[in-house]
Amino acid sequence: xxxxxxxxxxxxxxxxxxxxxxxxxxxxxxxxxxxxxxxxxxxxxxxxxxxxxxxxxxxxxxxxxxxxxxxxxxxxxxxxxxxxxxxxxxxxxxxxxxxxxxxxxxxxxxxxxxxxx
Numbered sequence: 001x002x003x004x005x006x007x008x009x010x011x012x013x014x015x016x017x018x019x020x021x022x023x024x025x026x027x028x029x030x031x032x033x034x035x036x037x038x039x040x041x042x043x044x045x046x047x048x049x050x051x052x053x054x055x056x057x058x059x060x061x062x063x064x065x066x067x068x069x070x071x072x073x074x075x076x077x078x079x080x081x082x083x084x085x086x087x088x089x090x091x092x093x094x095x096x097x098x099x100x101x102x103x104x105x106x107x108x109x110x111x112x113x114x115x116x117x
Contacts, residue, residue, distance in 0.1 A: 029059070030052060030055035030056040030058075030059045031052070033055055033059075034048060034051060034052050037051065037103075037106070040102060040106065041095065041099045041102055041103065042099070043099070047094055047095065047099075050094045051091070051094060054087050057087075058083055061083050062080065062083060062110075065079045065080055065114065066114055073114070074115065077111045077112075077114055080110065081111060084107050084111075088107075091103060
């Protein structure tokens with residue numbers, strides 16, 4: 001019985017994260033992205049305040065990479081990872097361990113999406 005509850009909970013969590021990840025990946029502005037992340041990660045008001053400047057600083061860099069047609073997909077992925085690595089230590093101090101795991105999943109999907117554009 002416990003195994004079934006655990007499995008159901010895991011599937012539900014993964015489904016919710018996937019749904020929110022898709023919305024986050026298509027968010028246009030840092031504020032929109034923060035709103036989607038807030039729902040996906042259940043962010044506190046303080047966490048939102050701390051994450052917004054990070055997202056605002058990343059946004060132009062990420063968009064420049066995604067919108068650069070001369071970059072091959074692998075190069076886009078590598079550059080996105082570099083941007084993420086620069087901010088992840090700060091983000092990790094803001095989020096709980098579980099939120100950070102989900103954050104990494106969202107970031108990974110963002111990289112995968114960039115590779116398919």
